[in-house]
Amino acid sequence: MKAIVTVVGKDRVGIIAEVCMQLAAFQVNVLDISQTVMQGYFTMMMAVDVSACTVPLAEFCKAMDAKGQEMGLNIRVQREDIFTAMHRV
Protein backbone atom coordinates (compact mmCIF):
# COMPACT_ATOMS: atom_id res chain seq x y z
CA MET A 1 0.00 0.00 0.00
CA LYS A 2 1.20 3.48 -0.85
CA ALA A 3 0.96 6.59 1.28
CA ILE A 4 1.81 10.23 0.77
CA VAL A 5 3.97 12.02 3.32
CA THR A 6 3.80 15.79 3.33
CA VAL A 7 6.19 17.87 5.38
CA VAL A 8 5.63 21.60 5.78
CA GLY A 9 7.54 24.03 7.95
CA LYS A 10 10.39 26.49 8.27
CA ASP A 11 13.46 25.43 6.31
CA ARG A 12 16.62 24.33 8.08
CA VAL A 13 19.50 21.90 7.68
CA GLY A 14 18.78 18.17 7.80
CA ILE A 15 14.99 17.97 7.47
CA ILE A 16 15.03 15.35 4.70
CA ALA A 17 17.71 13.31 6.47
CA GLU A 18 15.82 13.24 9.73
CA VAL A 19 12.45 12.38 8.15
CA CYS A 20 14.02 9.62 6.05
CA MET A 21 15.76 8.15 9.10
CA GLN A 22 12.42 7.93 10.81
CA LEU A 23 10.80 6.28 7.77
CA ALA A 24 13.62 3.76 7.61
CA ALA A 25 13.15 2.93 11.27
CA PHE A 26 9.63 1.75 10.40
CA GLN A 27 10.79 -0.13 7.27
CA VAL A 28 8.93 2.36 5.08
CA ASN A 29 10.46 2.70 1.60
CA VAL A 30 10.61 6.03 -0.22
CA LEU A 31 9.37 5.70 -3.82
CA ASP A 32 9.40 9.29 -4.95
CA ILE A 33 10.37 12.55 -3.41
CA SER A 34 10.04 16.19 -4.34
CA GLN A 35 10.53 19.38 -2.42
CA THR A 36 10.53 23.13 -2.82
CA VAL A 37 11.42 26.01 -0.58
CA MET A 38 9.20 29.03 -1.02
CA GLN A 39 9.89 32.21 0.98
CA GLY A 40 11.78 30.25 3.60
CA TYR A 41 9.05 27.60 3.88
CA PHE A 42 9.95 24.05 3.20
CA THR A 43 7.38 21.85 1.46
CA MET A 44 8.16 18.22 0.76
CA MET A 45 6.02 15.48 -0.68
CA MET A 46 7.01 11.85 -0.67
CA ALA A 47 5.32 8.80 -2.07
CA VAL A 48 6.18 5.87 0.21
CA ASP A 49 5.46 2.16 0.33
CA VAL A 50 4.06 1.16 3.71
CA SER A 51 3.53 -2.55 2.90
CA ALA A 52 6.43 -3.61 5.11
CA CYS A 53 5.76 -1.09 7.87
CA THR A 54 6.59 -2.61 11.25
CA VAL A 55 3.53 -1.20 13.04
CA PRO A 56 -0.15 -0.78 12.06
CA LEU A 57 -0.61 2.14 9.67
CA ALA A 58 -2.52 4.32 12.16
CA GLU A 59 0.35 3.94 14.65
CA PHE A 60 2.88 4.91 12.00
CA CYS A 61 0.83 8.02 11.13
CA LYS A 62 0.72 8.99 14.81
CA ALA A 63 4.46 8.42 15.21
CA MET A 64 5.25 10.64 12.22
CA ASP A 65 2.91 13.32 13.55
CA ALA A 66 4.74 13.20 16.87
CA LYS A 67 8.10 13.35 15.09
CA GLY A 68 6.89 16.45 13.24
CA GLN A 69 5.96 18.14 16.49
CA GLU A 70 9.35 17.28 17.93
CA MET A 71 11.05 18.81 14.86
CA GLY A 72 8.77 21.87 14.78
CA LEU A 73 7.29 20.81 11.44
CA ASN A 74 3.93 19.61 10.25
CA ILE A 75 4.30 16.03 9.02
CA ARG A 76 1.28 14.18 7.77
CA VAL A 77 0.99 10.66 6.40
CA GLN A 78 -2.13 9.89 4.41
CA ARG A 79 -3.11 6.87 2.37
CA GLU A 80 -2.68 7.59 -1.32
CA ASP A 81 -6.20 6.50 -2.26
CA ILE A 82 -7.82 9.52 -0.58
CA PHE A 83 -6.05 11.81 -3.06
CA THR A 84 -6.89 9.72 -6.10
CA ALA A 85 -10.52 9.49 -4.94
CA MET A 86 -10.79 13.24 -4.55
CA HIS A 87 -8.95 14.34 -7.65
CA ARG A 88 -9.60 11.64 -10.27
CA VAL A 89 -12.98 10.75 -11.77
Next chain:
Amino acid sequence: MLSHRDILQTRDMIDKRHLDIRTITMGISLLDCMDTDVKTCARKIYDKITRRAENLVKVGQDIEWEFGIPIVNKRISVTPIAMVGNSCETDSYVPLAIAMDEAAKTCGVNFIGGFSALVQKGFTKGDRVLIESIPEALAATERVCSSVNVGSTKAGINMDAVAWMGRIIKKTAELTADNDGLGCAKLVVFANAVEDNPFMAGAFHGVGEPECVLNVGVSGPGVVYHALQGVKGQPFDVVAETVKKTAFRITRMGQIVGVEASRRLDVPFGIVDLSLAPTPAVGDSVARILEEMGLEVCGTHGTTAALALLNDAVKKGGVMASNHVGGLSGAFIPVSEDEGMIAAAEAGVLTLSKLEAMTCVCSVGLDMIAVPGDTSAATISAIIADEAAIGMINTKTTAVRIIPAPGKVVGDRVEMGGLLGSAPVMPVHSESAEDFIARGGRIPAPIQSLKN
Protein backbone atom coordinates in the same frame (compact mmCIF):
# COMPACT_ATOMS: atom_id res chain seq x y z
CA MET B 1 0.49 10.39 -10.90
CA LEU B 2 -0.78 12.83 -8.32
CA SER B 3 0.28 16.43 -8.76
CA HIS B 4 1.63 18.60 -5.98
CA ARG B 5 -1.33 20.85 -6.48
CA ASP B 6 -3.81 18.05 -5.74
CA ILE B 7 -1.94 16.94 -2.64
CA LEU B 8 -1.59 20.44 -1.24
CA GLN B 9 -5.19 21.27 -2.12
CA THR B 10 -6.42 18.34 -0.05
CA ARG B 11 -4.20 19.33 2.85
CA ASP B 12 -5.44 22.88 2.61
CA MET B 13 -9.09 21.79 2.59
CA ILE B 14 -8.58 19.82 5.79
CA ASP B 15 -6.27 22.21 7.64
CA LYS B 16 -7.72 25.58 6.68
CA ARG B 17 -11.25 25.00 5.37
CA HIS B 18 -12.68 22.68 8.04
CA LEU B 19 -13.17 19.79 5.63
CA ASP B 20 -14.19 16.76 7.63
CA ILE B 21 -16.38 13.71 7.77
CA ARG B 22 -19.16 14.98 9.99
CA THR B 23 -20.34 11.59 11.13
CA ILE B 24 -20.13 7.87 10.65
CA THR B 25 -23.35 6.48 12.01
CA MET B 26 -23.98 2.81 12.63
CA GLY B 27 -27.62 1.84 12.21
CA ILE B 28 -28.63 -1.12 14.36
CA SER B 29 -31.92 -3.00 14.22
CA LEU B 30 -33.43 -3.63 17.65
CA LEU B 31 -36.43 -5.56 16.35
CA ASP B 32 -35.13 -8.69 18.08
CA CYS B 33 -34.98 -6.95 21.47
CA MET B 34 -38.73 -6.91 22.12
CA ASP B 35 -39.98 -8.28 25.41
CA THR B 36 -43.05 -8.00 27.59
CA ASP B 37 -40.86 -6.98 30.50
CA VAL B 38 -39.39 -3.49 30.10
CA LYS B 39 -36.29 -4.29 32.16
CA THR B 40 -35.48 -7.32 30.01
CA CYS B 41 -36.09 -5.26 26.89
CA ALA B 42 -33.71 -2.56 28.20
CA ARG B 43 -31.03 -5.17 28.90
CA LYS B 44 -31.38 -6.66 25.43
CA ILE B 45 -31.10 -3.17 23.90
CA TYR B 46 -27.94 -2.39 25.87
CA ASP B 47 -26.37 -5.75 25.02
CA LYS B 48 -27.11 -5.58 21.33
CA ILE B 49 -25.89 -2.01 20.85
CA THR B 50 -22.67 -2.54 22.79
CA ARG B 51 -21.98 -5.79 20.94
CA ARG B 52 -22.60 -4.36 17.47
CA ALA B 53 -20.89 -1.00 17.97
CA GLU B 54 -18.03 -2.24 20.15
CA ASN B 55 -15.34 -1.24 17.64
CA LEU B 56 -17.05 1.71 15.98
CA VAL B 57 -15.06 4.44 17.71
CA LYS B 58 -11.71 2.62 17.49
CA VAL B 59 -12.14 1.95 13.75
CA GLY B 60 -13.20 5.55 13.20
CA GLN B 61 -10.11 6.84 14.98
CA ASP B 62 -7.77 4.55 13.02
CA ILE B 63 -9.26 5.73 9.74
CA GLU B 64 -8.90 9.35 10.82
CA TRP B 65 -5.17 8.83 11.22
CA GLU B 66 -4.65 6.79 8.09
CA PHE B 67 -6.48 9.15 5.76
CA GLY B 68 -5.53 12.25 7.71
CA ILE B 69 -9.13 13.40 7.76
CA PRO B 70 -11.09 14.21 10.93
CA ILE B 71 -14.22 12.15 11.58
CA VAL B 72 -15.93 14.53 13.97
CA ASN B 73 -18.66 12.25 15.28
CA LYS B 74 -19.16 8.53 15.66
CA ARG B 75 -22.81 7.81 16.31
CA ILE B 76 -25.46 5.14 16.52
CA SER B 77 -29.03 5.03 15.28
CA VAL B 78 -31.54 2.35 16.25
CA THR B 79 -34.98 1.08 15.27
CA PRO B 80 -37.70 3.50 16.43
CA ILE B 81 -38.15 2.63 20.09
CA ALA B 82 -41.95 2.93 19.79
CA MET B 83 -41.83 -0.32 17.78
CA VAL B 84 -39.29 -2.06 20.00
CA GLY B 85 -41.16 -1.14 23.16
CA ASN B 86 -44.61 -1.96 21.82
CA SER B 87 -44.64 -5.39 23.45
CA CYS B 88 -43.58 -4.06 26.87
CA GLU B 89 -46.29 -3.96 29.50
CA THR B 90 -45.42 -0.51 30.77
CA ASP B 91 -46.53 3.11 30.61
CA SER B 92 -43.05 4.60 30.26
CA TYR B 93 -40.11 3.95 27.94
CA VAL B 94 -37.69 6.01 30.02
CA PRO B 95 -35.83 2.81 31.08
CA LEU B 96 -35.26 2.06 27.38
CA ALA B 97 -33.85 5.57 26.83
CA ILE B 98 -31.53 5.06 29.80
CA ALA B 99 -30.35 1.75 28.31
CA MET B 100 -29.59 3.55 25.03
CA ASP B 101 -27.72 6.28 26.90
CA GLU B 102 -25.61 3.79 28.83
CA ALA B 103 -24.85 1.84 25.66
CA ALA B 104 -23.76 5.08 23.95
CA LYS B 105 -21.43 5.86 26.86
CA THR B 106 -19.95 2.37 26.82
CA CYS B 107 -19.31 2.58 23.07
CA GLY B 108 -17.91 6.12 23.37
CA VAL B 109 -20.33 7.72 20.89
CA ASN B 110 -21.61 11.23 21.57
CA PHE B 111 -25.19 10.76 20.35
CA ILE B 112 -27.57 7.87 19.82
CA GLY B 113 -30.74 8.43 17.80
CA GLY B 114 -33.94 6.45 17.57
CA PHE B 115 -36.06 7.31 20.59
CA SER B 116 -38.61 7.77 17.87
CA ALA B 117 -42.14 7.16 16.66
CA LEU B 118 -43.67 7.27 13.18
CA VAL B 119 -47.22 8.53 13.60
CA GLN B 120 -48.05 10.21 10.29
CA LYS B 121 -51.33 8.32 10.06
CA GLY B 122 -52.08 7.49 13.67
CA PHE B 123 -50.78 6.12 16.96
CA THR B 124 -50.09 2.59 18.12
CA LYS B 125 -50.01 1.89 21.84
CA GLY B 126 -46.21 2.04 21.69
CA ASP B 127 -46.27 5.40 19.88
CA ARG B 128 -48.39 6.93 22.63
CA VAL B 129 -46.17 5.61 25.41
CA LEU B 130 -43.07 6.81 23.59
CA ILE B 131 -44.30 10.34 22.94
CA GLU B 132 -45.45 10.70 26.52
CA SER B 133 -42.00 9.51 27.69
CA ILE B 134 -39.99 11.99 25.58
CA PRO B 135 -39.66 14.91 28.06
CA GLU B 136 -38.53 12.73 30.92
CA ALA B 137 -36.30 10.58 28.68
CA LEU B 138 -34.47 13.62 27.32
CA ALA B 139 -34.07 15.10 30.79
CA ALA B 140 -32.81 11.82 32.28
CA THR B 141 -30.28 11.07 29.54
CA GLU B 142 -27.34 12.89 28.03
CA ARG B 143 -26.82 11.37 24.58
CA VAL B 144 -30.22 10.12 23.48
CA CYS B 145 -31.92 11.89 20.56
CA SER B 146 -35.60 11.68 19.81
CA SER B 147 -37.70 12.23 16.71
CA VAL B 148 -41.36 11.94 15.77
CA ASN B 149 -42.64 11.80 12.19
CA VAL B 150 -46.02 13.55 12.07
CA GLY B 151 -46.68 13.76 8.35
CA SER B 152 -45.83 12.48 4.89
CA THR B 153 -46.75 13.10 1.28
CA LYS B 154 -48.50 9.73 1.12
CA ALA B 155 -50.34 9.93 4.44
CA GLY B 156 -51.00 13.63 5.02
CA ILE B 157 -50.46 15.28 8.40
CA ASN B 158 -51.56 13.85 11.73
CA MET B 159 -52.75 17.05 13.39
CA ASP B 160 -53.40 15.29 16.70
CA ALA B 161 -49.69 14.46 16.76
CA VAL B 162 -48.81 18.02 15.76
CA ALA B 163 -50.86 19.39 18.67
CA TRP B 164 -49.38 16.85 21.06
CA MET B 165 -45.78 17.58 20.00
CA GLY B 166 -46.26 21.28 20.76
CA ARG B 167 -47.06 20.32 24.35
CA ILE B 168 -44.23 17.75 24.48
CA ILE B 169 -41.69 20.34 23.30
CA LYS B 170 -42.87 22.76 26.00
CA LYS B 171 -42.62 20.10 28.67
CA THR B 172 -39.18 19.02 27.46
CA ALA B 173 -38.00 22.63 27.73
CA GLU B 174 -39.40 22.89 31.26
CA LEU B 175 -37.71 19.69 32.43
CA THR B 176 -34.37 20.88 31.07
CA ALA B 177 -34.87 24.52 32.09
CA ASP B 178 -31.54 24.55 33.97
CA ASN B 179 -29.79 24.18 30.62
CA ASP B 180 -31.89 26.68 28.64
CA GLY B 181 -34.19 23.89 27.43
CA LEU B 182 -31.33 21.81 26.01
CA GLY B 183 -33.60 18.75 25.79
CA CYS B 184 -35.38 20.38 22.84
CA ALA B 185 -32.10 20.44 20.89
CA LYS B 186 -32.29 16.64 20.91
CA LEU B 187 -35.88 16.45 19.66
CA VAL B 188 -36.97 16.71 16.04
CA VAL B 189 -40.48 16.70 14.58
CA PHE B 190 -40.42 15.45 10.97
CA ALA B 191 -42.52 15.20 7.88
CA ASN B 192 -41.30 12.65 5.34
CA ALA B 193 -38.56 11.41 7.70
CA VAL B 194 -35.91 9.28 5.99
CA GLU B 195 -34.83 5.86 7.24
CA ASP B 196 -31.09 6.19 6.60
CA ASN B 197 -30.27 9.65 7.94
CA PRO B 198 -26.87 9.63 9.68
CA PHE B 199 -27.29 13.11 11.20
CA MET B 200 -28.58 13.88 14.67
CA ALA B 201 -30.91 14.60 16.23
CA GLY B 202 -33.14 13.01 13.58
CA ALA B 203 -31.32 9.73 12.91
CA PHE B 204 -33.15 6.44 13.35
CA HIS B 205 -32.70 3.02 11.79
CA GLY B 206 -35.73 2.47 9.57
CA VAL B 207 -37.55 -0.85 9.36
CA GLY B 208 -36.61 -1.18 5.68
CA GLU B 209 -32.94 -1.17 6.62
CA PRO B 210 -30.75 -4.25 7.12
CA GLU B 211 -29.75 -5.73 10.48
CA CYS B 212 -26.82 -3.35 10.77
CA VAL B 213 -25.54 -0.69 8.38
CA LEU B 214 -23.00 2.11 8.22
CA ASN B 215 -24.01 5.54 6.90
CA VAL B 216 -21.72 8.50 6.41
CA GLY B 217 -22.47 12.21 6.57
CA VAL B 218 -19.97 14.52 4.91
CA SER B 219 -19.57 18.21 5.38
CA GLY B 220 -17.54 21.11 4.09
CA PRO B 221 -19.23 24.54 3.94
CA GLY B 222 -15.78 26.10 4.40
CA VAL B 223 -14.44 24.41 1.28
CA VAL B 224 -17.40 25.56 -0.83
CA TYR B 225 -17.07 29.10 0.55
CA HIS B 226 -13.40 29.20 -0.33
CA ALA B 227 -14.03 27.84 -3.84
CA LEU B 228 -16.65 30.53 -4.47
CA GLN B 229 -14.22 33.23 -3.39
CA GLY B 230 -12.29 32.28 -6.51
CA VAL B 231 -15.21 33.07 -8.87
CA LYS B 232 -16.29 36.49 -7.60
CA GLY B 233 -18.67 38.37 -9.91
CA GLN B 234 -19.01 35.52 -12.39
CA PRO B 235 -22.40 34.27 -13.68
CA PHE B 236 -24.41 31.65 -11.79
CA ASP B 237 -23.49 28.99 -14.36
CA VAL B 238 -19.93 29.27 -13.05
CA VAL B 239 -21.10 29.33 -9.43
CA ALA B 240 -23.13 26.14 -9.89
CA GLU B 241 -20.27 24.39 -11.67
CA THR B 242 -17.83 25.38 -8.91
CA VAL B 243 -20.12 24.06 -6.18
CA LYS B 244 -20.64 20.81 -8.10
CA LYS B 245 -16.93 20.16 -8.48
CA THR B 246 -16.29 20.91 -4.83
CA ALA B 247 -19.19 18.72 -3.70
CA PHE B 248 -17.81 15.90 -5.84
CA ARG B 249 -14.48 16.00 -4.00
CA ILE B 250 -16.07 16.20 -0.57
CA THR B 251 -18.37 13.29 -1.31
CA ARG B 252 -15.61 11.10 -2.73
CA MET B 253 -13.84 11.45 0.57
CA GLY B 254 -17.01 10.38 2.40
CA GLN B 255 -17.42 7.42 0.08
CA ILE B 256 -13.88 6.12 0.60
CA VAL B 257 -14.08 6.53 4.38
CA GLY B 258 -17.48 4.84 4.49
CA VAL B 259 -16.38 1.87 2.41
CA GLU B 260 -13.23 1.42 4.49
CA ALA B 261 -15.08 1.68 7.80
CA SER B 262 -17.78 -0.76 6.73
CA ARG B 263 -15.13 -3.26 5.57
CA ARG B 264 -13.32 -3.12 8.90
CA LEU B 265 -16.48 -3.33 10.95
CA ASP B 266 -17.89 -6.08 8.72
CA VAL B 267 -21.10 -4.16 8.31
CA PRO B 268 -22.70 -3.28 4.95
CA PHE B 269 -22.11 0.24 3.70
CA GLY B 270 -25.37 2.14 3.44
CA ILE B 271 -25.23 5.62 2.01
CA VAL B 272 -23.35 8.87 1.89
CA ASP B 273 -25.49 11.79 2.99
CA LEU B 274 -24.40 14.68 0.77
CA SER B 275 -24.82 17.48 3.21
CA LEU B 276 -23.30 20.84 3.85
CA ALA B 277 -23.51 20.76 7.62
CA PRO B 278 -22.17 23.89 9.28
CA THR B 279 -20.58 24.25 12.71
CA PRO B 280 -20.36 27.32 14.93
CA ALA B 281 -16.67 27.66 13.94
CA VAL B 282 -15.74 30.71 11.85
CA GLY B 283 -15.24 29.62 8.23
CA ASP B 284 -17.63 26.66 8.43
CA SER B 285 -20.88 28.45 7.67
CA VAL B 286 -23.60 27.91 5.05
CA ALA B 287 -24.81 31.50 5.56
CA ARG B 288 -21.41 32.82 4.51
CA ILE B 289 -21.62 30.83 1.25
CA LEU B 290 -24.91 32.55 0.43
CA GLU B 291 -23.37 35.90 1.28
CA GLU B 292 -20.37 35.11 -0.93
CA MET B 293 -22.81 34.82 -3.84
CA GLY B 294 -23.50 38.54 -3.41
CA LEU B 295 -25.94 38.98 -0.54
CA GLU B 296 -25.03 41.58 2.07
CA VAL B 297 -26.50 39.54 4.90
CA CYS B 298 -28.05 36.07 4.82
CA GLY B 299 -31.81 36.43 5.08
CA THR B 300 -32.18 39.40 2.76
CA HIS B 301 -34.08 39.18 -0.55
CA GLY B 302 -32.35 36.70 -2.84
CA THR B 303 -31.43 34.29 -0.05
CA THR B 304 -33.96 31.65 -1.10
CA ALA B 305 -32.71 31.67 -4.70
CA ALA B 306 -29.08 31.44 -3.57
CA LEU B 307 -29.89 28.52 -1.28
CA ALA B 308 -31.85 26.74 -4.03
CA LEU B 309 -28.85 26.89 -6.33
CA LEU B 310 -26.48 25.75 -3.60
CA ASN B 311 -28.65 22.84 -2.51
CA ASP B 312 -29.17 21.56 -6.03
CA ALA B 313 -25.53 21.89 -7.06
CA VAL B 314 -24.36 20.02 -3.95
CA LYS B 315 -26.60 17.08 -4.89
CA LYS B 316 -25.57 17.12 -8.56
CA GLY B 317 -21.88 17.12 -7.69
CA GLY B 318 -22.22 14.55 -4.96
CA VAL B 319 -24.41 12.02 -6.73
CA MET B 320 -21.69 11.00 -9.16
CA ALA B 321 -19.11 10.68 -6.42
CA SER B 322 -20.90 7.99 -4.44
CA ASN B 323 -22.53 4.75 -5.49
CA HIS B 324 -25.31 5.11 -2.89
CA VAL B 325 -26.64 8.47 -1.87
CA GLY B 326 -29.34 8.96 0.71
CA GLY B 327 -30.21 10.51 4.04
CA LEU B 328 -31.15 14.15 4.03
CA SER B 329 -28.66 15.24 1.36
CA GLY B 330 -28.60 19.00 0.92
CA ALA B 331 -27.60 22.18 2.71
CA PHE B 332 -28.48 22.40 6.39
CA ILE B 333 -29.54 25.71 7.91
CA PRO B 334 -29.43 25.16 11.67
CA VAL B 335 -29.39 28.65 13.13
CA SER B 336 -27.47 28.00 16.35
CA GLU B 337 -24.88 25.80 14.63
CA ASP B 338 -23.90 28.30 11.94
CA GLU B 339 -21.81 31.35 12.77
CA GLY B 340 -23.18 33.35 9.82
CA MET B 341 -26.81 32.45 10.59
CA ILE B 342 -26.34 33.52 14.22
CA ALA B 343 -24.94 36.87 13.08
CA ALA B 344 -27.76 37.35 10.55
CA ALA B 345 -30.42 36.48 13.12
CA GLU B 346 -28.89 38.79 15.69
CA ALA B 347 -28.85 41.60 13.12
CA GLY B 348 -32.59 41.00 12.69
CA VAL B 349 -32.21 40.25 8.97
CA LEU B 350 -32.79 36.51 9.19
CA THR B 351 -36.31 36.02 10.52
CA LEU B 352 -38.43 32.97 11.20
CA SER B 353 -40.55 33.76 8.13
CA LYS B 354 -37.52 33.90 5.86
CA LEU B 355 -36.17 30.68 7.34
CA GLU B 356 -39.49 29.02 6.59
CA ALA B 357 -39.22 30.13 2.96
CA MET B 358 -35.65 28.82 2.82
CA THR B 359 -36.79 25.40 4.02
CA CYS B 360 -38.83 25.05 0.81
CA VAL B 361 -35.64 24.73 -1.21
CA CYS B 362 -33.13 23.08 1.07
CA SER B 363 -32.61 20.00 3.12
CA VAL B 364 -34.65 19.64 6.32
CA GLY B 365 -36.30 22.65 7.93
CA LEU B 366 -36.53 25.01 10.88
CA ASP B 367 -33.53 23.79 12.76
CA MET B 368 -32.07 24.82 16.11
CA ILE B 369 -34.20 27.90 16.52
CA ALA B 370 -34.69 29.48 19.93
CA VAL B 371 -37.99 31.25 20.60
CA PRO B 372 -39.23 33.03 23.75
CA GLY B 373 -39.97 30.84 26.74
CA ASP B 374 -43.56 32.03 26.91
CA THR B 375 -44.36 30.83 23.36
CA SER B 376 -47.53 28.76 23.67
CA ALA B 377 -47.72 25.06 22.83
CA ALA B 378 -50.32 25.91 20.17
CA THR B 379 -47.96 28.35 18.46
CA ILE B 380 -45.20 25.75 18.42
CA SER B 381 -47.67 23.24 16.98
CA ALA B 382 -48.69 25.75 14.32
CA ILE B 383 -45.04 26.26 13.36
CA ILE B 384 -44.70 22.47 13.07
CA ALA B 385 -47.88 22.29 10.96
CA ASP B 386 -46.56 24.92 8.53
CA GLU B 387 -43.27 23.10 8.14
CA ALA B 388 -44.94 19.69 7.75
CA ALA B 389 -47.20 21.16 5.07
CA ILE B 390 -44.17 22.36 3.10
CA GLY B 391 -42.70 18.88 3.28
CA MET B 392 -45.94 17.13 2.44
CA ILE B 393 -46.75 19.25 -0.61
CA ASN B 394 -43.20 19.40 -1.98
CA THR B 395 -42.42 15.70 -1.41
CA LYS B 396 -39.39 16.50 0.71
CA THR B 397 -38.22 16.02 4.25
CA THR B 398 -38.92 18.90 6.57
CA ALA B 399 -38.34 19.13 10.28
CA VAL B 400 -38.71 21.40 13.25
CA ARG B 401 -36.17 21.53 16.07
CA ILE B 402 -37.24 24.47 18.16
CA ILE B 403 -36.26 25.54 21.67
CA PRO B 404 -38.78 27.58 23.67
CA ALA B 405 -36.07 28.62 26.13
CA PRO B 406 -37.56 28.94 29.62
CA GLY B 407 -37.40 32.47 30.99
CA LYS B 408 -35.79 33.88 27.85
CA VAL B 409 -37.12 36.75 25.76
CA VAL B 410 -36.32 38.16 22.32
CA GLY B 411 -32.77 39.50 22.33
CA ASP B 412 -31.48 36.92 24.81
CA ARG B 413 -29.11 34.18 23.77
CA VAL B 414 -29.40 30.46 24.42
CA GLU B 415 -26.12 28.60 24.95
CA MET B 416 -26.17 24.94 23.92
CA GLY B 417 -22.45 24.35 23.96
CA GLY B 418 -20.21 22.39 21.61
CA LEU B 419 -21.47 21.58 18.12
CA LEU B 420 -24.97 22.71 19.09
CA GLY B 421 -23.72 26.29 19.38
CA SER B 422 -25.73 29.21 20.63
CA ALA B 423 -28.93 30.77 19.33
CA PRO B 424 -30.40 34.24 19.58
CA VAL B 425 -34.02 34.10 20.76
CA MET B 426 -36.15 34.97 17.71
CA PRO B 427 -39.60 36.60 17.79
CA VAL B 428 -42.74 34.65 16.89
CA HIS B 429 -46.16 36.06 15.99
CA SER B 430 -48.17 36.77 19.10
CA GLU B 431 -51.53 36.17 17.38
CA SER B 432 -53.08 32.87 18.44
CA ALA B 433 -53.41 29.64 16.43
CA GLU B 434 -55.11 27.96 19.39
CA ASP B 435 -58.42 27.19 17.66
CA PHE B 436 -56.65 25.95 14.54
CA ILE B 437 -54.56 23.46 16.49
CA ALA B 438 -57.47 22.43 18.75
CA ARG B 439 -59.34 20.97 15.75
CA GLY B 440 -57.14 17.86 15.59
CA GLY B 441 -57.79 15.10 13.05
CA ARG B 442 -55.77 14.66 9.87
CA ILE B 443 -54.92 16.90 6.94
CA PRO B 444 -55.51 14.63 3.92
CA ALA B 445 -52.65 13.53 1.67
CA PRO B 446 -52.16 15.90 -1.25
CA ILE B 447 -52.83 15.24 -4.93
CA GLN B 448 -49.64 14.50 -6.84
CA SER B 449 -50.62 15.87 -10.22
CA LEU B 450 -51.94 19.28 -11.40
CA LYS B 451 -48.79 20.80 -9.91
CA ASN B 452 -49.08 24.56 -9.90
